Amino acid sequence: MLEEKETALATTEITQITEGETTRADIVQRTFFAGPSAETPEDMYCCVERGSATRERDLLTIAAYSVVSTNTYFGRFAASYWQRWTTVNEVVVTALVQGSGTISICAGDAEGDTRIVSTTRVCSATWELVRLRADVDKFLDGGALWLRAQTNDDRLAISHVRWSTRSVPCRDRRSTVVICTHNRADYCVETLRALSADAETLDHIDAVYVVDQGDDPVEEHARFPVVRGELGSKLRYLRQGNLGGAGGFTRGIYETIAVERARETHLLFMDDDIRLEPDTLIRVTKFANHTVEPMIVGGQMLCALHPDQLYADAEGIEPKSIRAGVPATEELVRASMIGNNQDRYVDPTYNAWWCCLVPPEVVDSVGLPLPLFFQWDDVEYGLRARAAGHRTVTLPGAAVWHSDFHWRAWDDWSRYFHFRNGLIVTSLHTDFDVPAVTRFLFKELLHYLISMRYGLAATMIKAIEDFLRGPQALSDGGVEVAAEIRKLRAEYPETVSHPIPQTSGLPSSTIPVIKAAGTPSKPYAVAAKRLAGQLANRPKAAGFVSAEDGKWWHVSLLRTAIVTDPSQEGVRVYRLDRELMLRLARRGMRVLWRFRTQARRAQRQYRIAAADLSSFQTWRRLFKAR
Structure with missing residues (x-):
């Protein structure tokens, strides 16, 4: 059966035929029936509503009465998204x-x-090409299209499903992929392999930049020579x-536009710690080609x-809570x-x-990202682009799998960049x-101290102090402070995570697990009570606390x-x-008073310096220094 299908594919040109006129289709999406890896649930691609079916990546075999x-x-x-932002009407x-x-x-x-908007019936087909059409209307507030297949007393196999349009795209571009990586060689090589293994996806790519900022080079990975060849x-x-995510992604933009002078290519950013659905690249690229105005097109996580x-x-x-x-x-x-x-x-x-396409018109309009190292760099760029129109x-339906954020510790060195950069971006x-x-930062400080x-x-105090320094805090792209903040946090033992057998000095066999009560209805009163108790040195108990219960x-x-x-x-x-x-x-209250009285001055300084900080000249200097 598969050999017959391949023969049909080789002899069948995917075209649209309307009233005798033949035009090549612009394929904007593919339908698969299983994921790119065994870890992906098949029900993310198609679901068996009745009976049984065999689901392979590009082949669905439906049993009788299913x-x-x-x-x-x-x-x-x-x-809904195609109707709202493109000229595609079918x-x-x-x-x-x-x-x-x-x-x-x-x-x-x-x-x-x-x-149901369109239906076709097939009888004893032998790898025949079928077509169905649907109007892209009546979807402004929401909605989608999908396929449904039903059998009676015979089985049905479906393959090579493509969604296409006859609408002329507003621009005809491929994408330049930019992957910023830092000591995640395994992930990076797998992402490159996913791109190179999918010929249709590869046809939509002009170039793949891997900006390696780590000391475990991707090029030394055992499988890298294979993907390099592919x-x-x-x-x-x-x-x-290491200039952080901001520096890694910006290097890809810089090389594409300033060095290679490539103007007719989209810039598609992807994190290094992802698993890729290759069709995501096609979906965001094609959508960006059809939007009436150039738009940033993102995939979901x-x-x-x-x-x-x-x-x-x-x-x-x-913004009020950063x-x-x-x-x-x-x-x-x-x-x-599911x-x-x-x-x-x-x-x-x-x-x-983690997956975001930026058209070159946006770079022409607003410049390069700010040298924020990482955290909020993507937010700032999106806000700046939005302000420029x-x-x-x-x-939806375009996505990558990324490491789960809720499985990451909030108490981490990156929190410095969260607070500092969040203040810069909101200003x-x-x-x-x-x-x-100021009230929010005071509340956070209180909660951190009593917990x-x-x-x-x-870490948060240092971030506020550096925000108040003004644009000079960004002069080296974050290199120096990234080292400083790790050194600062090393002075505090509770910032280190330990396996339970290595929690020295604690008789873990006799310490109970202590469950939390519900969320307090009067949090300010409870915080004041907890603070008073600690100042009076009243807490005596020790206990294990689950991650879920680890609230202040x-x-x-x-x-x-x-x-x-x-x-x-x-x-x-x-x-x-x-x-x-x-x-x-005491130190925190002093810096909060300074913030309350000096934040506006810092805001004016950042706004004056923003254009220079995001310029090609600034980034050229940073790249040469690194």
Whole structure:
């Protein structure tokens, strides 16, 4: 059967035929029936609603008396987004089929209600090409298109499913992939392998930049010579000192535009710690080609440890609480995409750079990213582009699997960049409500101190101090402070995670696990009570605390808290140190007073310096220094 299918593929040109006119199709999406690896749930691609079916990557074999649907995360066509932002008003689905059955295009609306829009029946087909068409209308507030196949007394095999359009794209470009990597050679090589192994995806790529900033070089990986050979002249491998994600991705932009002078290519950023669905690259590239105005087109993040879970449908910020990654739809945060769909259109503020396409017009308009090292660099660029008239779309059904954020510790050295860069970005692109931000920072400082996370408090204080230094804090791209902050945190023992057998000095066999009560209804009163208790040296107990229960209002009841790390790989030992708490509190209150009185001055300085900081000249200097 497979040999017959390959023969049909070799002799069949995928075209659209309308009223006798033959035109080559612009394929904008492929439908697969299983993922690129065994770890990927098949139900993310198609689901068996009745009976049975055999699901392979590009081949679906449906048994008699069965029903299969692609009303799934990767199986749907995001009609709402195509209608809202492109000139495409019709799509055609082509497929090779063998056997007998009924194939339909179904549509859903913003409420999740479904309808059938096109149907074809095949009888005893021998790898015949079938076509179905659907109008891309009635989807402005939400909805999607997908396939449904049903059999009676015969089986049906479906392969080579392609979604295409006759609409002329507003631009005809491929993408230049930029991967920024730092000591994740295994991940990086696997991503390169996923690109090189998919010939159709590779046809949509102009170049692949690997900007290696680590001391475990990707080029020394055992499998790198293989992918280098497969990618051939498309691969550009660069080594440079560590300038963070901002420096790595910017190097790819710089090389593409300033060195190679490539103007007609999209720039597609991808993190190094991802697993790739190769069709994501085709989907975002084709969507970007068809948008009426040049737009940033982002892919979504699925969780690597829980591959059916969506991290968020789209993201925004809360400037008063220095928070990025605010989900557009709370109900979809870490929701399983098996049985849940994204029916409503949502509008993001920005898209993170785990998978994000930036058209060259955006770079022409707003320049390069700021040298923030990492954290908030993608947020800032999205906000800057939006202010210049370039919207961002986060396209459902286009995604990568990324390491789960909720399995990472908040108490980490990167928290310095979160706070410093968050203050810089909100000062640049929001009203910057200084009193409200000061209150938030005070609350955070109090919570860190009473939960005995003294290193985290010191990290935040350092971040505020460096924000107040103004643009000079960014002069070296973050190289010096990245080393400084690690050295600072090394002074605080609770910043280190330990395997339980190595928690020296603690009789773990006699220490109980202490569960937390519910969230306090009067958090300010509870915080004041906990602080008073610690100042009076009242806490005496020691206890193990789960990661879920490691909240400030619970940990602050203990004298020694052994708290599970979110990674579940170890514990941190928090010990009450009244004198250290008082020293950090005094220093923190001084810096908060300075922030309250000097933040506006720093804001003016950052706004004046922003254009120079994001210039090609500044980045040329930084690259030469590294």
